[in-house]
Amino acid sequence: MSKIVWITLFIFSNLFAMEWKYQYQFVLKKDQIAKVKISYRDKKVYLRDGEFDFRWTLYKNGALVTFSSYQKIKDQHVLYDKYGLDSFEVELVPRGANLLDRVYLLVVFRSFNSKKKRATIDIFIKDDNVKILADFIDPNSKEINIAK
Numbered sequence: 001m002s003k004i005v006w007i008t009l010f011i012f013s014n015l016f017a018m019e020w021k022y023q024y025q026f027v028l029k030k031d032q033i034a035k036v037k038i039s040y041r042d043k044k045v046y047l048r049d050g051e052f053d054f055r056w057t058l059y060k061n062g063a064l065v066t067f068s069s070y071q072k073i074k075d076q077h078v079l080y081d082k083y084g085l086d087s088f089e090v091e092l093v094p095r096g097a098n099l100l101d102r103v104y105l106l107v108v109f110r111s112f113n114s115k116k117k118r119a120t121i122d123i124f125i126k127d128d129n130v131k132i133l134a135d136f137i138d139p140n141s142k143e144i145n146i147a148k
Contacts, residue, residue: 022125024136025110027118031055035137036105036123038070040093041130052090052105056119059112064119068107079109086110093131103127 026034033055040048050071058065064079070090077088086109093103103126110120125134 019128020124021127021130021132022123022134022136024123024138026054026121026123026136026138027140028056028121029118031057032139034121034123034139036125037135037137038092039133041132050092052092054107054121054123056121059114059117059119064109064112066107066109070105077107079107081109081112092125092127101129103129103131 024036028034033053035054036052038050038052040050052068052070054066054068056064056066062081064081066077066079068075068077068090070092075088075090079086079088088107090105090107091102092105095102106124106126108122108124110122112119123136125132
């Protein structure tokens with residue numbers, strides 16, 4: 001009986017273990033714009049470019065009001081400091097024939113420092129088949145940061 005439990009736990013732990021191609025953490029003041037430049041590869045040549053912009057405008061009662069845009073699509077999200085309500089996804093590349101091959105960006109609200117009035121935001125990019133290149137542009141840094 002215990003072997004079955006261990007095998008089941010091993011299988012499920014591997015299923016839910018995410019490996020992120022890119023990871024970056026931004027610490028942003030109100031209306032400070034964080035950017036991620038995306039280059040999409042078509043048949044071994046990087047052809048399409050896009051830019052994901054992100055900012056927050058209000059923090060009240062544990063809720064962070066955010067604005068983002070990617071490929072001329074603008075979104076507004078309210079993120080809470082509770083698990084399950086603290087993130088949103090943006091699909092970066094159309095899925096095509098293989099529905100399991102997803103390339104997406106995940107924005108996660110980590111914390112808010114009320115004394116400094118800064119929000120900590122993590123950005124993760126899932127890209128198993130290496131279809132994109134990403135450059136993270138931090139407004140608090142003087143250089144472009146490339147995460148690997």
